[in-house]
Amino acid sequence: MQTLATPTTTSNNTFNQPNIDTTIKRRKTRPVKVGDVTIGGSSPVVVQSMINEDTLDIDASVAAIRRLHEIGCEIVRVTVPSIAHAKALAEIKQKLIKTYRDVPLVADIHHNGMKIALEVAKHIEKVRINPGLYVFEKPDANRTEYTSAEFDEIGDKIRETLEPLVISLRDQGKAMRIGVNHGSLAERMLFTYGDTPEGMVESALEFIRICESLDFRNIVISMKASRVPVMLAAYRLMAKRMDDLGMDYPLHLGVTEAGDGEYGRIKSTAGIATLLAEGIGDTIRVSLTEAPEKEIPVCYSILQALGMRKTMVEYVACPSCGRTLFNLEEVLHKVREATKHLTGLDIAVMGCIVNGPGEMADADYGYVGKNPGYISLYRGREEIKKVPEDRGVKELINLIKADGRWVDP
Numbered sequence: 332m333q334t335l336a337t338p339t340t341t342s343n344n345t346f347n348q349p350n351i352d353t354t355i356k357r358r359k360t361r362p363v364k365v366g367d368v369t370i371g372g373s374s375p376v377v378v379q380s381m382i383n384e385d386t387l388d389i390d391a392s393v394a395a396i397r398r399l400h401e402i403g404c405e406i407v408r409v410t411v412p413s414i415a416h417a418k419a420l421a422e423i424k425q426k427l428i429k430t431y432r433d434v435p436l437v438a439d440i441h442h443n444g445m446k447i448a449l450e451v452a453k454h455i456e457k458v459r460i461n462p463g464l465y466v467f468e469k470p471d472a473n474r475t476e477y478t479s480a481e482f483d484e485i486g487d488k489i490r491e492t493l494e495p496l497v498i499s500l501r502d503q504g505k506a507m508r509i510g511v512n513h514g515s516l517a518e519r520m521l522f523t524y525g526d527t528p529e530g531m532v533e534s535a536l537e538f539i540r541i542c543e544s545l546d547f548r549n550i551v552i553s554m555k556a557s558r559v560p561v562m563l564a565a566y567r568l569m570a571k572r573m574d575d576l577g578m579d580y581p582l583h584l585g586v587t588e589a590g591d592g593e594y595g596r597i598k599s600t601a602g603i604a605t606l607l608a609e610g611i612g613d614t615i616r617v618s619l620t621e622a623p624e625k626e627i628p629v630c631y632s633i634l635q636a637l638g639m640r641k642t643m644v645e646y647v648a649c650p651s652c653g654r655t656l657f658n659l660e661e662v663l664h665k666v667r668e669a670t671k672h673l674t675g676l677d678i679a680v681m682g683c684i685v686n687g688p689g690e691m692a693d694a695d696y697g698y699v700g701k702n703p704g705y706i707s708l709y710r711g712r713e714e715i716k717k718v719p720e721d722r723g724v725k726e727l728i729n730l731i732k733a734d735g736r737w738v739d740p
């Protein structure tokens with residue numbers, strides 16, 4: 332386990348209690364390079380998303396990748412359903428470098444995609460394969476069992492098919508994601524382990540062992556499911572099995588088909604944040620049935636809320652109650668509008684001085700209701716001055732400026 336570089340504040344220990352370390356201890360993983368981005372090791376949790384464009388449309392794909400990268404998506408995934416799509420990636424890469432900059436790309440390979448994978452591996456940094464589909468055997472409705480000989484026979488076929496890709500990625504210093512999906516487990520895994528997290532884990536381990544036998548370890552693993560409890564169980568079991576086996580591959584977290592709107596965000600957060608809080612996970616993707624640009628703020632909010640990355644101002648605000656001395660919602664909105672570009676600061680807006688100052692959670696600045704018509708400004712826990720409410724936001728800005736912590740938007 333390692334400690335994050337960005338600790339949660341434990342100073343201002345007014346009550347002389349021993350400082351409790353509130354940082355999340357991440358499972359120790361090996362660093363896997365994907366272009367100029369590193370997944371795992373001591374790197375912050377990496378944010379990913381995926382474009383919807385057809386990669387045969389070079390200009391639209393380049394524009395979509397750029398749009399995502401500019402708002403903070405650090406690795407962009409594309410899908411390559413055919414050799415022509417895979418070849419188009421060469422052009423997309425060149426155009427990105429010429430008109431914008433190099434962006435780490437991952438290509439998704441589907442059914443029996445060995446040739447496609449070999450082609451696309453020449454042009455991008457990482458290939459994602461789904462063990463349930465990479466060597467695809469059509470399910471047989473009349474089958475009642477899978478003998479171990481049949482199981483091994485397909486295992487041999489998988490090895491044969493995977494080897495050239497592993498060797499290509501290994502020799503180029505590129506990466507692979509072994510992306511298991513609960514919804515697309517291979518039939519032989521379903522027969523042997525059932526539709527279970529264990530079946531998902533065994534699917535991944537079979538592919539990992541082939542990679543390791545060829546001395547290839549630039550591997551990231553995912554265990555996605557659309558049901559949060561299944562996804563949680565699969566990732567936890569994978570992390571445990573890897574620990575037991577002495578494997579330290581980073582994990583890519585996601586809840587598939589999370590849907591859209593508020594529930595899609597909550598569902599994704601329930602899965603991703605729960606695991607991150609347990610120290611599991613090195614890269615995340617929130618999958619929404621919305622424009623991919625909408626996924627990035629959700630990823631950053633999850634990471635910020637857990638104190639794992641700080642990409643915006645952290646606002647602490649009380650829910651308001653009978654003691655509240657001003658319109659809290661309105662004031663919070665005004666304070667946010669004035670200060671939201673000051674990444675790195677924690678600002679509290681609290682309704683009253685009875686509980687406000689004590690509950691500001693060690694914010695850098697506080698805006699607290701003092702008495703009717705007046706608010707008090709705080710620096711940390713120190714009350715700096717009382718000002719009329721209508722000058723509150725302006726005086727808060729002046730205070731931040733006087734401390735040299737203001738930058739113009």
Ligand code: SF4
Pocket residue numbers: 649650651652653654655656681682683684685686687690
């Ligand atoms: S800080 Fe004051 S106004 Fe806000 S909820 Fe607590 S008691 Fe109520």
